[in-house]
Amino acid sequence: MCSSDLADIGAGSGYFSVPIARRLTAGRVLATDIQPEMIDFLQARARTEGLANITGILGREDDAMLPADGVDLVLLVDAYHEFDRPWEMARSIRRALRPGGRVALVEYRGEDPSVPIKPLHKMTVAQARLEWEAAGFRWVATDERLPIQHLIWFTKD
Numbered sequence: 001m002c003s004s005d006l007a008d009i010g011a012g013s014g015y016f017s018v019p020i021a022r023r024l025t026a027g028r029v030l031a032t033d034i035q036p037e038m039i040d041f042l043q044a045r046a047r048t049e050g051l052a053n054i055t056g057i058l059g060r061e062d063d064a065m066l067p068a069d070g071v072d073l074v075l076l077v078d079a080y081h082e083f084d085r086p087w088e089m090a091r092s093i094r095r096a097l098r099p100g101g102r103v104a105l106v107e108y109r110g111e112d113p114s115v116p117i118k119p120l121h122k123m124t125v126a127q128a129r130l131e132w133e134a135a136g137f138r139w140v141a142t143d144e145r146l147p148i149q150h151l152i153w154f155t156k157d
Contacts, residue, residue, distance in 0.1 A: 004072035007032060007096060009064050009089075010079030014042045014054070020075075021051045030066055032059040062088035066096035077106040078149070081123050090135035094156055103137060103154040106146070115148045128152050 004027045008017045011031035021029045031042050031054055039056040046054040059065045062085040074093050083089045093103065109115050110122035128150070129139050137154035144150060 005030065005070060006073045006075060007064065007066050007071045007093075008075045008077075009059070009093070010076060010082070011042060011056075012038050014045050016075060016077060017042065017054055018045065018049065018051065021046070021054045022049075024053055027072075028053045028055060030055050030057055030071060032057040032064050032066065034059050034061060061085050063092040064089060064096060066092065068095050069098050071096050072098055072101050074101070074103045075106075076103065078108065078121070080105055080128075081107055081121055086131060087135060090132060090137070094136050097156040099156065101156045102140070103132070103156075105132070105152040105154065106149050107152070108149050112148070117148070123150070125150055125152060 006020060006027065007030045009032050011017045011033050014031060017029045017031040033039055036058055039058050043056040057065050074097065080086065105128055107123040107128060108117045108121060110124035110127065115122060125142050132154045133139060138157055140153040140155050142150055142152050
């Protein structure tokens with residue numbers, strides 16, 4: 001796949017972290033979550049599967065606890081809308097990204113009333129852009145190929 005360092009924020013049990021770590025030729029996955037039980041589970045899973053390139057990180061509600069300039073790509077899948085402190089989290093993500101680093105934000109489409117998800121678990125592209133651009137990111141593109149979610153790309157210039 002690649003040799004980048006990636007952060008999976010809201011990694012939970014490793015649904016994305018594990019398959020990504022399997023495909024990395026070099027680099028690492030920093031899997032963050034605010035629930036200690038999820039970090040414990042993910043680290044045990046990584047050991048069982050022989051994946052030495054996953055590091056579980058216990059985050060906080062206001063900080064992903066990632067190293068400064070430590071990652072090339074941040075993945076957030078259906079997690080950002082759950083943040084209690086989104087401004088602070090976005091700023092901590094910005095600190096963690098290397099120059100030119102990117103954010104892949106996946107959220108259910110708030111513009112589409114036919115998406116069978118409660119409105120509080122959805123985001124519009126306009127809402128995401130407003131919040132991420134205010135935190136110092138530049139919008140790059142929105143990919144609508146997923147059936148009911150947006151994939152919104154931001155970068156740190």
